[in-house]
Amino acid sequence: MTLPESLSESLSELGAESEMQAHPSPSVASNLSIQDMKNMLAQMWIIRRFEEKCGEIYTAGKIAGFCHLCIGQEAISVGASQAMGPKDTMITAYRSHGHALARGLTPFQVMAELMGKEGGSSKGKGGSMHLFHTERLFYGGHGIVGAQTALGTGLAFAHQYRNDGGVCMTFLGDGASNQGQFFESMNMASLWNLPILYIIENNGYSMGTAVSRACSGGPLYQRGMPFGIPGSLVKGDDVLHLYDVFTTMLETIRTTSRPMLLEIDTYRFKGHSMSDPGKYRTRKELDEARSSRDPLFILSNYLKERGESDEDLAQFDHQAKDITEHAFAMADAAPEPSTTSLWEDILR
């Protein structure tokens, strides 16, 4: 199977042609059956509708505190999760609903956690930023910007120490790429040949500060260069292409036991968090992104070209709405965690 043009979008427009040539291999997506692709579309719809529901009920006061939505960035967590091997680990920061759902936490477990209810994946004690799924090797869910880069490097250290063949996928934002510990981590990952893929989800803004106002020097995918870590840039809207890139890079890392870096050019359709008035970008910029960069639209179009009907594809959206509504209803009806659990899980 060869990928249609839309899926193997040229990276040259992004100015990263030379860095990218070594890594993506368009043939890898042939591993995916149409059913796999439909499953990925279904997952992306669940994340989209789940996040929209979060926005709605946050406004209604059902979710409190911080709540960072990933609408527009769904392809990244779904493509990555699909590419992960059975021993590979994943870790990210606080924009973690999509990653947690892609790794297999149920919408109820996540929703109950966001609402601080019993049955939440962290028993209601972590909230939006602290989702974990250890059985599926998802290590959170961390609220300190950049902390996950060192923690992920530690997961990679454990892969190497145990010689288990696993690779750690460590996600960070463009904002976290300015934290000192990211550079400390890359230095040690390279010194010690750790199997890690650093993935910068560059959505253009660290909260409200545009990348151009926060990051000096060259593009972010080059930030590993001083440490001998090769970097690549890819667009984040096409889940099948992302799956390709992730799969190829994971295999390269598994073979070479050398760290790598991937920058993903992505865009969040919503604010940084629920309290973001969005004054740092224009309506026009946002509308253009929504119309041209929607990962659900791109995958749906591809599946249509492959003969899937509009009606069949619409089912995924309907199911996602039902699943989300059901998860919300269950979480809304669930009790708050027991008062005794306040005192549990402090020491083992």
Place this chain on the structure above:
Amino acid sequence: MTVLQGTTTLTVRKALYEAMAESMRADPRVFLMGEEVAQYQGAYKISQGMLEEFGPKRVIDTPISEYGFAGIGVGAAFHGLYPIVEFMSFNFAMQAIDHIINSAAKTLYMSGGTITCPIVFRGPNGAAARVAAQHSQCYASWFAHCPGLRVVAPYDAHSAKGLLKAAIADPNPVIFLENEMLYGKSFPVYETDQPMSLDKAIIQRQGRDVTVVAFSLMVEVALQAAEVLDEEGIDVEVVDLCILRPWDQETILKSVHKTHRLVTLEEGWPVCGIGSEIIAHVTDHRFDDLDAPPVRVTGLDVPMSYAANHERMSVPCVQQVVQAIRSVMGRG
């Protein structure tokens, strides 16, 4: 405690080495990382010989990147390893305090009990000799403040060895505060068949008139003060707190119930110190046991000065403790 083979004599340095080496021989998941721990044989020679025995995979020299390697240790602990992270000095752990508190101490709670972090952060803490403010400070109360941590500060070689082995085997993050001044001192060490408890204070000297609670190097100061006062007919009980979180409230309350008088002793600053916590707890729970207001002896509330006379003034000495005990005995 069952004594198996009588007594050997070890320096605290050697006791700490034996704790790590024995733990690493017993459990392949245990490893040591830190600055100069391998090829240099340890800045304070605690890890001398370990690189040769265990190899570079398990005795790892890090770059000077405390924030980074503390986080790497925590991540490795999340995924099933048992790291020992050495700080050349706990002053440098301030670079890493985010990972110690936000990542190591809180993740078990934030994950609803699903992610454990069996890690030991160890190294010298407290006043050193003539190195000024940035290299000479007691961090005991900083760490003891935080739920999710165990905090250990041993005095002699026996507890240095036993408590470090227990800390390494423990499934929780443990802050293990050593003291540079004690590394070269020798103490008897008893071979035992069971691990030391991480929640028990140790009564170093039995007495009936006054309880002195101290930890780390200050236990030595308390014992010396007790000898001085013995000649005056004051019988001092010296409790080595050794575990600062969760600390052994029962042993302290029992001792105060017996002696009716309490003095706390620490190198650290007085404000929100370990002594403040102990005295607050004792007055909350056993106010009626007390025959006199408890007294804190602490380091002075100033950054450590370089000048020799200033430094001597800043850290508690035997004479200060003697005075404090006399005052709670009404003989001040």
